[in-house]
Amino acid sequence: MTKQIYGEKNGLSYTLHGDYYLPDLELNDEEPVYGKYGIMRKQFLKEHRSAKYQYLVLTGKLTEHLNQVDKEVREKAEILMEQMAVQWGVTEELKMQDQMEWVRRMNTIKNVAEENILKNGVYK
Structure with missing residues (x-):
């Protein structure tokens, strides 16, 4: 299985963790204003x-x-x-x-x- 994949439909990339692909999300440290x-x-x-x-x-x-x-x-x-x-x-x-x-x-x-x-x- 590929370690990373890219979802064409939603524009998110995923990384393989165990048996599951989890989205690569980044937390924004800025406080929303x-x-x-x-x-x-x-x-x-x-x-x-x-x-x-x-x-x-x-x-x-x-x-x-x-x-x-x-x-x-x-x-x-x-x-x-x-x-x-x-x-x-x-x-x-x-x-x-x-x-x-x-x-x-x-x-x-x-x-x-x-x-x-x-x-x-x-x-x-």
């Missing part, structure tokens, strides 16, 4: 898309995927909040006149935008 939405995406993948999660882990692309999702979702949320603030008339003038109303509207905008983003970005 991703934000709130990356963490939420990871949990979603673990619970609802386990095949995709396992594929990303085995190919070493999980952290890259989570960082990409986190970045995209943050950018979309920021753009959506800016658009909604204009649409709902939340301006600096309102902030000067009635701070509590401005805070209420901004919190509502943030919650609506985040709910939309979670459905369309993290939990897809």
Whole structure:
């Protein structure tokens, strides 16, 4: 039997240990760095898309995927909040006149935008 083989389908190399071929996996010593939405995406993948999660882990692309999702979702949320603030008339003038109303509207905008983003970005 050959000591090492390469899996064409999944792109992993394997080494013979006893009677079994085990994948040659390397642990990444770096601590993964991703934000709130990356963490939420990871949990979603673990619970609802386990095949995709396992594929990303085995190919070493999980952290890259989570960082990409986190970045995209943050950018979309920021753009959506800016658009909604204009649409709902939340301006600096309102902030000067009635701070509590401005805070209420901004919190509502943030919650609506985040709910939309979670459905369309993290939990897809």
